[in-house]
Amino acid sequence: MPKVHFIDENQTFEVEKGDSLWELAQDNNIEIVSKPHCGGEGRCQKCLSQINGERVLACQTFIQEDLNIETNLQKKEREEARRLMNS
Numbered sequence: 001m002p003k004v005h006f007i008d009e010n011q012t013f014e015v016e017k018g019d020s021l022w023e024l025a026q027d028n029n030i031e032i033v034s035k036p037h038c039g040g041e042g043r044c045q046k047c048l049s050q051i052n053g054e055r056v057l058a059c060q061t062f063i064q065e066d067l068n069i070e071t072n073l074q075k076k077e078r079e080e081a082r083r084l085m086n087s
C-alpha cells in the first residue's frame, strides 16, 4: 500500500493504489483548493500541487506509489510575490 506524505501539513496516510489524491485530501480536511473550483474536473487548476518537483493537478492524480506532496503552491507563490514587491 502506497504512503502519501503531505509536506506542508506534516501528515502521512496509507492508501490503496489508484486512490484519488484529491479525494484523500478532501476526506482528511487537507486544503488543496482555497477558492471556487471546478469540482475536480481538471479545468480550473486550483488544486495545483507538486510531487517530487513536478506540478500536478490533485484532482487528476491517482496514487500508484509513495508520494511526497506540497499542496500550498499558490499560497507560497503569492507570499513570494509580496516579498519581492516589498523588498
Ligand code: FES
Pocket: 033, 037, 038, 039, 040, 041, 042, 043, 044, 045, 046, 047, 048, 057, 058, 059, 060
Ligand atoms: S479542482 Fe479544478 S483542476 Fe483540480
